[in-house]
Amino acid sequence: MRQVLEEIEGWKKQGSGVALATVVKVWGSAPRPLGSKMAIRDDGEMVGSVSGGCVEAAVCQEAKGVLVSGEPRLLRYGVADEEAWSLGLSCGGEIEVFIEKVT
Secondary structure: OHHHHHHHHHHHHOOOOEEEEEEEEEEOOOOOOOOOEEEEEOOOOEEEOOOOOHHHHHHHHHHHHHHHHOOOEEEEEEOOHHHHHHHOOOOOOEEEEEEEEEO
8 A cells, every 4th residue: 555655746746647446345266365455547557456457458448537527436246156267267256446636
């Protein structure tokens, strides 16, 4: 968490737009625990982790929209166990991720 906060502080000092994604709910098995965070800079640079595989790429895309609109988003990601590995989700659980603009 400290690294994420330090990067956010540095990016904000540089004048970059920053979004923060936080795991707010977990069902079943998930690669990152509740409260895990990932910061996304307006150019797509990321630090931290909320999941892995295709989920983080999707969160990054959603974060760009949050930075443009300023409106936070609550997203739910999940997949059946039999599909998990093919999609880059090693655990097959579900997560909710809240994305907000850092002001």
